Amino acid sequence: MRNDRSLSEPRPCKVETNVSRYAEGSCLIETGNTKVFCTASVEEGVPSWLKGKGQGWVTAEYAMLPRATHTRSKRDREKVSGRTQEIQRLIGRALRAMVDLSKLGERQIIVDCDVIQADGGTRTASISGACIAVGIALSKLHKEGKVEKSVLIDTVQAVSVGMLDGKVFVDLDYEEDSSGDVDMNFVRTGSGLFVEIQGTAERKAFSEADLKLMMAGATHGLDRLKAVQVEILKPLGIL
Numbered sequence: 001m002r003n004d005r006s007l008s009e010p011r012p013c014k015v016e017t018n019v020s021r022y023a024e025g026s027c028l029i030e031t032g033n034t035k036v037f038c039t040a041s042v043e044e045g046v047p048s049w050l051k052g053k054g055q056g057w058v059t060a061e062y063a064m065l066p067r068a069t070h071t072r073s074k075r076d077r078e079k080v081s082g083r084t085q086e087i088q089r090l091i092g093r094a095l096r097a098m099v100d101l102s103k104l105g106e107r108q109i110i111v112d113c114d115v116i117q118a119d120g121g122t123r124t125a126s127i128s129g130a131c132i133a134v135g136i137a138l139s140k141l142h143k144e145g146k147v148e149k150s151v152l153i154d155t156v157q158a159v160s161v162g163m164l165d166g167k168v169f170v171d172l173d174y175e176e177d178s179s180g181d182v183d184m185n186f187v188r189t190g191s192g193l194f195v196e197i198q199g200t201a202e203r204k205a206f207s208e209a210d211l212k213l214m215m216a217g218a219t220h221g222l223d224r225l226k227a228v229q230v231e232i233l234k235p236l237g238i239l
Contacts, residue, residue: 056104
C-alpha cells in the first residue's frame, strides 16, 4: 500500500525545459523516480513517401540507457527490440494527434525520448515530456515565421493506471506495475479525446465497472499533467 500519496494521486511531476543546447525543443521530465530526457529536432524535408504532398511528419525514437533500471541492460545496437518499436510507434501516434501536419510544411520533427532512470511509466512520461519538447520546437518555428500558431492543435498527455486487490492505483511505479492485477495506459489530448487506451489483465480479468473506475482515475492524473504542460507552453505564445 502506498505511504507517500493516495491511490488516486499521480506522482509529482517536475519538468525542466531547454536542457539541450542544440535541439529546437527539449525537456527533462520527472514523474516520481522516472526520468526521461526528451528532445525535438526539426529537419527540413520529409520521408520519401511524403514528398510533394505538402505536409509534414512527426515521429519518435525511444531508448533506455543501460543503467536506467536495477540491472544493466544492453544497448540496442543492431536490432531494435519489439518492445522498443511498440513504444516508439505509440509516442509517434500520440504526438501526431497534437500537430496539424498540413500546416507544418514539408519538414519533420523527430523526437528522441531517452530514459535516464526507470521506475514505471516510462512510455507515459515520454509522451507527456515529448509533448512539451514538440511545443517548444513549434514555438520557435512560429517565431521564425515558418508556421502558423494554429499548427499546434492540442496538447497530449499519458498516464498509467492499474488495479490491485480491487483498488485502483493511478500512475504506477515499478513495484506497483509488477505486482498489479491489471495494467492500463491512457493517452489523451488536452481537449479530452483519447489517442490510445492499452489495457491488460496481468493476473485477473476486470469488469466494465472496473474500467470506469480506472478511466476516472486516469482522468484525474491526465488533468494534472495537462496543467503542467499548459503552464510551460502558454507563455511561449503557441497555445
